[in-house]
Amino acid sequence: MTDKIALDAAKKLAAITAVDQWVTEETKVVGIGSGSTVVFAVERIAERVWKDGALADIICVPSSYQARLLILDHNLTLGDLDRHSKIDVYIDGADEVDNAMVLIKGGGGCLLQEKIVASCAKKMIVIADYTKKSLRLGEQWCRGIPIEVSPQAHVPVKLKIEELFGGHAELRVALMKAGPIVTDNGNFLIDWKFVAKREYNWDEVNRAITMIPGVMETGLFVDMAIKCYFGMADGTVKVQN
Numbered sequence: 001m002t003d004k005i006a007l008d009a010a011k012k013l014a015a016i017t018a019v020d021q022w023v024t025e026e027t028k029v030v031g032i033g034s035g036s037t038v039v040f041a042v043e044r045i046a047e048r049v050w051k052d053g054a055l056a057d058i059i060c061v062p063s064s065y066q067a068r069l070l071i072l073d074h075n076l077t078l079g080d081l082d083r084h085s086k087i088d089v090y091i092d093g094a095d096e097v098d099n100a101m102v103l104i105k106g107g108g109g110c111l112l113q114e115k116i117v118a119s120c121a122k123k124m125i126v127i128a129d130y131t132k133k134s135l136r137l138g139e140q141w142c143r144g145i146p147i148e149v150s151p152q153a154h155v156p157v158k159l160k161i162e163e164l165f166g167g168h169a170e171l172r173v174a175l176m177k178a179g180p181i182v183t184d185n186g187n188f189l190i191d192w193k194f195v196a197k198r199e200y201n202w203d204e205v206n207r208a209i210t211m212i213p214g215v216m217e218t219g220l221f222v223d224m225a226i227k228c229y230f231g232m233a234d235g236t237v238k239v240q241n
Ligand code: 5RP
Pocket: 033, 034, 035, 036, 037, 038, 092, 093, 094, 095, 104, 105, 106, 107, 108, 109, 110, 111, 114
């Protein structure tokens, strides 16, 4: 099996297991995260709705333009936070998950809306392949912690983060350096490569970065997820609390 096939199989297994466990007949509103793993979760929800005739009235609230399209493509009912600000369960992927369930998210650039939707959910469930599991952050994700910033502020924010916490922060640019990546919200992204060997208190780091003027949100999700389902290389699923 190629890596891609093995990873997709692991993502799918995690997604199906989590959806079957957490999206039940009692679930009225489900939050839909972003990324490649979430595609399998939406496929599973759609399969339950359209093949099994289950979850008839389920409403799906997206966390990105990609999630919105996924919901529409699968003929599921699209919700929004104006009408559905109380979400029963939010299912999303992650770029890295440490032992204390601190997440790095935003590899796909959707962290601001993801965090907003997650904050409206009673439960956040993470689905991921085995490469996302770490003892401590920095083991897996060499691209760093994504931070969404107002375009005007990307240089001062970068300098402030480096001054406060070390490492190196850089603007995320499109292929061939064609220009900065622009998020669904019209902002830029900074990827902060923190010092992997340093002990950080992620809650404090998250609060401090969020306080810098121009920062919209960080890709650090602290105390948000209650469970993570990892699809493993051997075809099993590991559940982390
Ligand atoms: C997007 C995200 C994704 O959830 C994260 O990047 C994981 O993606 P994938 O499921 O493709 O590995 O945070 O901003």
